Amino acid sequence: MGTIGVLTRRNVVIVLMSIELILNAVNLNLVAFSRMWGLQGQVFAIFVITDAAAEAAVGLGILIAFFRNKETVNMDEVDLLKW
Amino acid sequence: MAPVATPFFFYFLSGLALVSGILVITRKNPVHSALALILTLLALAGIYLMLYAPFVAGVQIILYAGGIMVLFLFVIMLVDVGRAEKERQFNKQWLVAIAATLGLGILFVKVFTASKTLAELLKRPLAQLPETSNTQQVGFSLYGQYMLAFEIASLLLLVAIVGAVVMAKKRI
Numbered sequence: 001m002g003t004i005g006v007l008t009r010r011n012v013v014i015v016l017m018s019i020e021l022i023l024n025a026v027n028l029n030l031v032a033f034s035r036m037w038g039l040q041g042q043v044f045a046i047f048v049i050t051d052a053a054a055e056a057a058v059g060l061g062i063l064i065a066f067f068r069n070k071e072t073v074n075m076d077e078v079d080l081l082k083w
Numbered sequence: 084m085a086p087v088a089t090p091f092f093f094y095f096l097s098g099l100a101l102v103s104g105i106l107v108i109t110r111k112n113p114v115h116s117a118l119a120l121i122l123t124l125l126a127l128a129g130i131y132l133m134l135y136a137p138f139v140a141g142v143q144i145i146l147y148a149g150g151i152m153v154l155f156l157f158v159i160m161l162v163d164v165g166r167a168e169k170e171r172q173f174n175k176q177w178l179v180a181i182a183a184t185l186g187l188g189i190l191f192v193k194v195f196t197a198s199k200t201l202a203e204l205l206k207r208p209l210a211q212l213p214e215t216s217n218t219q220q221v222g223f224s225l226y227g228q229y230m231l232a233f234e235i236a237s238l239l240l241l242v243a244i245v246g247a248v249v250m251a252k253k254r255i
Contacts, residue, residue, distance in 0.1 A: 013113045013159055017120050020151065021104055024127055027143075031136050042139050042217075043224050049139075049146055050236045054243035056151045060158045061247035067162045068253070 016059050023052045093133060100126035113159045117152060124148045138218045 027045045034041025099122065106119035124147045131140035225233055 013155065013162070014108070014116050017107055017113075017116055017155065020120065020147075021107060021123065024124065024147075027139075028127060028130065031131050031134050031139055034136065035134050039220050039224055042136050042221055043229055045136075045139050046142055046221070046225070047229075047232060047236055049142055050240060053146060053151055054239050056154055057243045057247040058250070060154055061250035063158060064161060064251040 013063065016056065016063070019059075020052060020056065023048055023055075093130070096126045096129045096133070099123075100130070114156070117155050117159060120155075121148050121152050124152070136217065138221045 027048050030041040030045040030048065032041075034045075103119040103122040103126065107116045107123065110116045110119065124143060128140040128143040128148070131137075131143060
């Protein structure tokens with residue numbers, strides 16, 4: 001689901017949301033297996049949530065800076081580094 | 084401890100998570116997407132509760148549904164939704180996207196069915212539930228065994244905060 005979102009949407013905000021979906025799938029797996037293995041999975045899931053928060057903050061910061069420069073949130077307009 | 088995990092609740096919650104996940108990637112309006120994402124996160128928190136992980140469920144609700152989603156909605160309000168909505172919302176990568184997702188899914192299933200350790204793991208009796216509370220256990224291992232990782236995560240958060248402020252600021 002998340003991969004489809006990342007690859008098909010043109011709105012950067014929704015692409016970031018799709019990344020959150022992917023990270024949540026990872027978390028679900030970790031917690032489900034920690035049911036059998038032990039507590040480590042849950043601890044790791046908490047670290048993944050921390051990383052997701054950091055990633056969301058930086059990604060949205062980049063998005064705001066980009067919107068200020070280009071006045072759009074369209075993925076296809078992100079081509080400043082294109083040769 | 085009596086099991087709280089009834090099949091009905093499991094199927095209800097996972098179905099809710101799946102449907103609202105599909106809504107996240109198909110809605111045109113990003114605000115609707117964000118609300119569907121909140122629903123997905125809450126359903127996942129419910130599933131965590133069923134898996135005897137109340138601390139992770141709490142963190143999920145407070146951090147994700149509370150913190151990150153407020154950030155998302157704030158940024159959606161900040162950028163111009165009205166004009167962006169009139170533009171074309173999807174690029175023409177459907178085939179690539181579905182192929183990639185199917186490939187990943189097949190890989191996932193293969194790994195799950197081929198792994199021997201996993202097969203042994205699934206035969207194990209379900210979790211020896213600790214006598215002390217789950218939050219206490221997570222706390223002990225977070226501040227004991229995973230101390231270094233915890234400190235690195237805090238450093239990562241600090242860098243992320245500074246980076247986000249620097250990038251979102253008009254002039255530094």
